[in-house]
Amino acid sequence: MNQVIETILNHRSVRRFQDKRLSKEEIDMIVQSAQAASTSSFIQAYSIIGITDREKKQKLAEIAGNQTYAAENGHFFVFCADLNRHRVIGKIEETDLNDSIESTEKFMVALIDTALAAQNAAIAAESMGLGICYIGGIRNDLDGVKALLKTPEYVVPLFGLAVGYPDEQNDKKPRLPLDHIYMENEYEQDEDKYKVQLSEYNRIISEYYRERTGGKREDTWTGQMAKMLGRKSRMYMRRFVENQMMNKK
Template identity: 45%
Template sequence: MNNTSSSTTNEVLATIMSHRSIRKFKNEELTPFQIETIVRAAQMASSSRFMQAYSIIGLTDPALKRELSEIAKTPYIEQNGHLFIFCADLKRLTVMGTEQEKQDMRMMLESSYLYQIAVIDTALAAQNAALAAESLGLGAVMMQSVNKDIRRLDQMLALPEYVVPLFGIAVGVPDQQPEVKPRLPLEAVYSENRYPSESDMREQIEAYDDGMRHYYQTRSENNRDACWSRSHIDLLKMQLPVGSMTEYLHDKGVNRS
């Protein structure tokens, strides 16, 4: 199989295959129609047991955007057409329950099983949102960096128990046209009936690393000498604050068991 995007007249596939993360936007706010269209498209994503276990918060207050941008050291958090914060949301499932029912639900709400459902629901909705934005001629970038200080973000958004901010999506009119970043070979991510051998995977990744070195060295901006595997090995060798995310999730009442 060839890892290449085929030329196609299918507009959905053409939009998917031309995806690039846009990090520079023109100074134009999204219209109410564009915002509503993106959110409605997000809502049409698949949802486990139809829980729809996510919330989307549009961050429009300039002061809050500036503060979050300074915390995350990410300028396009502030400089975009609209900033969406996607949250895993199990709170909504409890609202109509009696106090006794809320107690009866607590064990399930605190489980890793239900938190995983909420994370997957949120991710699926976000991918729909990004695709919708791009289909409207806009650009988008997903950002986990909004969680650099997750407790501060939690306070800024006044999030209740069982609601966890996962990532943001900055959307706007593109002010750059970066090249499409090459993906892993299809054979490295798709196999039939069993997981591929490590030797096969190593061979595929070595070839991919060569291609990524060429991409990074020749792209139109932010050139560097790097490859896929070494970048992620170095990333995974970094030390994270001990227990910070685990403790935060437990404090929010999720992912405890």
């Protein structure tokens, strides 16, 4: 096993950081690593906003559900799907690009490009001995995030990434079994097989929580998912995205 794979397989979210800011060199290295990610047709449909203003970090933490680690970290990045620069390209090249950049396909390209860049950034940070935590909670109020970060049309802030020197490490959380995720040649249709796999995974997850909490918690994964997916959340998202002139066609 090489060091890259070891870093990837050792991932865990960090939610408590030392009071130590990242250096400019560390920030630049993380962003450059993000930029090295694959990008569909070289479109590079994302932007990264670094939050250094204390009040803005605190506001983002509040929007994210009062997640303190969104404010108390070494640096906070906001990853945005961004087709605004491609709108500008249309002006430079005197070409109407609106039908393309407002399409569902280009919206998906922007989402994928952003996620690939962010994961590169996360792995780079972890390889530097830093900890990371993705913060999807900023999508609780994207109108508020938009106003705070002054993002224009054709830009959707997708998630934050808290990075810093770990003050506390959680145990690595077990993932779904490989043969439940990886299939060959066609999608697995045997629902009974699915149920057996998920039952075994529930046992593993319950044991993980029992050990982590000293017996105070023993959730199953399917129970967690049913509870989470049973609640309607962020149902305004389609309106927000379309108001940003994305995913309209």
